[in-house]
Amino acid sequence: MIEIDGRNLALADIAAVADGASVHLAPDALIRMAGSQESAIATASRRPVYGRSTGVGANRTVALAEADGGDPHGLKLLRSHAVDAGKPLDRRTVRALLVVRLSQLAAGGSGINPAIAVALSELINSDTVPEIREFGGIGTADLQALAGTALTMLGERAPLGGGGAQRSVEGWATADALPFISSSALTIAQAVLAHQELSGLLRNAASVAALSFVAMSGNPEAISPAVAAAADTPAVAEMVDTLRGLVEGSGEPSRIQDPYCLRTLPQIFGSQAEELAALGTLLSRLVTAGNENPLVHGSTSDGSNDVAHHGLFQMTNLARRADALQLAIGAACATHLRRIDLLCDPNYTGLQPFLAEDGTGQSGVMMLEYVAAAAVGRIRANAQPASLQTVVLSLGAEEDASFASLAAAQLQSTAEALATVTAVELVCASRALRLQGRRTAEFSSARMRAMMEAGFTLPSEVTDRDLRGDVEQAHELIRAAH
Numbered sequence: 320m321i322e323i324d325g326r327n328l329a330l331a332d333i334a335a336v337a338d339g340a341s342v343h344l345a346p347d348a349l350i351r352m353a354g355s356q357e358s359a360i361a362t363a364s365r366r367p368v369y370g371r372s373t374g375v376g377a378n379r380t381v382a383l384a385e386a387d388g389g390d391p392h393g394l395k396l397l398r399s400h401a402v403d404a405g406k407p408l409d410r411r412t413v414r415a416l417l418v419v420r421l422s423q424l425a426a427g428g429s430g431i432n433p434a435i436a437v438a439l440s441e442l443i444n445s446d447t448v449p450e451i452r453e454f455g456g457i458g459t460a461d462l463q464a465l466a467g468t469a470l471t472m473l474g475e476r477a478p479l480g481g482g483g484a485q486r487s488v489e490g491w492a493t494a495d496a497l498p499f500i501s502s503s504a505l506t507i508a509q510a511v512l513a514h515q516e517l518s519g520l521l522r523n524a525a526s527v528a529a530l531s532f533v534a535m536s537g538n539p540e541a542i543s544p545a546v547a548a549a550a551d552t553p554a555v556a557e558m559v560d561t562l563r564g565l566v567e568g569s570g571e572p573s574r575i576q577d578p579y580c581l582r583t584l585p586q587i588f589g590s591q592a593e594e595l596a597a598l599g600t601l602l603s604r605l606v607t608a609g610n611e612n613p614l615v616h617g618s619t620s621d622g623s624n625d626v627a628h629h630g631l632f633q634m635t636n637l638a639r640r641a642d643a644l645q646l647a648i649g650a651a652c653a654t655h656l657r658r659i660d661l662l663c664d665p666n667y668t669g670l671q672p673f674l675a676e677d678g679t680g681q682s683g684v685m686m687l688e689y690v691a692a693a694a695v696g697r698i699r700a701n702a703q704p705a706s707l708q709t710v711v712l713s714l715g716a717e718e719d720a721s722f723a724s725l726a727a728a729q730l731q732s733t734a735e736a737l738a739t740v741t742a743v744e745l746v747c748a749s750r751a752l753r754l755q756g757r758r759t760a761e762f763s764s765a766r767m768r769a770m771m772e773a774g775f776t777l778p779s780e781v782t783d784r785d786l787r788g789d790v791e792q793a794h795e796l797i798r799a800a801h
Contacts, residue, residue: 359430
């Protein structure tokens with residue numbers, strides 16, 4: 320059970336809810352939301368409030384007047400904003416969206432009726448997942464995704480997987496419509512899931528690279544304490560020390576200077592770790608930040624109630640951080656491919672070409688290079704900065720967009736592709752080490768031994784055969800903790 324208090328929510332807890340964990344709204348969060356609702360009502364009684372007493376977008380100057388006997392404006396707003404398109408997102412991503420929005424609402428800056436947050440928590444715990452499609456958000460709030468969620472809660476839209484629509488809330492006041500949908504919760508959720516996937520994957524990718532380093536008798540001078548002291552960033556220095564510990568006991572080097580794919584491992588993985596940490600810090604803030612527009616602040620108890628109309632919903636920093644991590648991963652792809660290439664080279668391993676059984680022309684792991692290169696193509700395409708995109712919408716009322724939504728989706732795609740590249744390297748490095756007769760007992764690092772043992776669980780047969788199963792098994796291995 321994950322408690323949602325609107326103050327702290329670990330990124331790992333979001334992933335846990337995405338995987339099926341239930342949630343509980345803290346009592347303090349309910350009190351905070353009730354106070355925010357009172358403050359919003361008090362403010363709206365004395366001045367216009369966007370989306371509460373006015374229209375939205377280019378209609379922001381239009382004062383709202385409820386028609387007698389008709390549906391409330393808030394319900395119309397939800398219906399009109401719920402349109403999306405493309406493929407439905409997976410259940411895990413949508414559950415992450417729901418818990419991120421719940422956490423943001425619990426922060427108490429929206430002015431929403433606390434009963435809606437309670438209904439949202441019940442939606443999560445019932446595993447009733449709205450059907451959200453891929454195209455809709457542009458990094459200025461995921462209006463379509465959250466409006467569609469509201470329609471699911473109202474029983475107007477069937478959930479993911481079909482079945483009858485089930486009502487979880489009775490009605491929806493106009494004052495609660497925009498406060499519910501004014502959030503980039505989907506974009507943040509996708510970025511969180513990508514971050515959590517990459518946190519384990521990049522760690523394991525460094526361990527796999529260390530296996531390759533050993534299989535090719537790399538020169539440990541490139542990861543000596545002197546190099547750590549001269550490193551340009553603390554993250555690179557830390558990676559020098561990490562890699563040195565991993566390969567300790569690897570034996571004598573074969574070269575004075577290694578190819579870049581071995582010699583620059585600290586820069587490769589250190590820069591990725593640095594950008595991953597920066598993204599994690601930002602996401603930790605965003606899952607409890609008051610990015611709603613307008614932002615309710617103050618208190619009715621001291622008469623300071625008010626709202627702030629702002630632009631914090633423009634996820635510029637998130638787009639930039641995701642782009643920076645994408646670039647760090649994309650820039651390393653040449654070295655990933657080069658290590659796989661050199662593992663196939665007898666001059667670096669002392670084995671048969673392509674790690675084949677013998678020299679009779681067998682192809683061995685030759686085609687795995689192509690698989691890795693195809694995945695690298697995806698990563699490099701994703702690394703084109705999404706934050707450079709822009710658009711003008713709503714009759715010119717909204718003249719820019721961060722496209723953080725695109726950056727987050729690209730980051731998820733990159734994580735999947737990087738897992739494939741790393742899986743291919745694990746297959747090749749493990750086969751090389753096995754053929755060389757290396758043993759896990761040679762290494763003092765428990766992390767190195769664990770990755771080597773994992774690699775040695777892959778099939779040992781080296782005659783030409785279908786390697787799809789090997790890659791699939793390796794894919795699962797590098798996504799686990801070692």
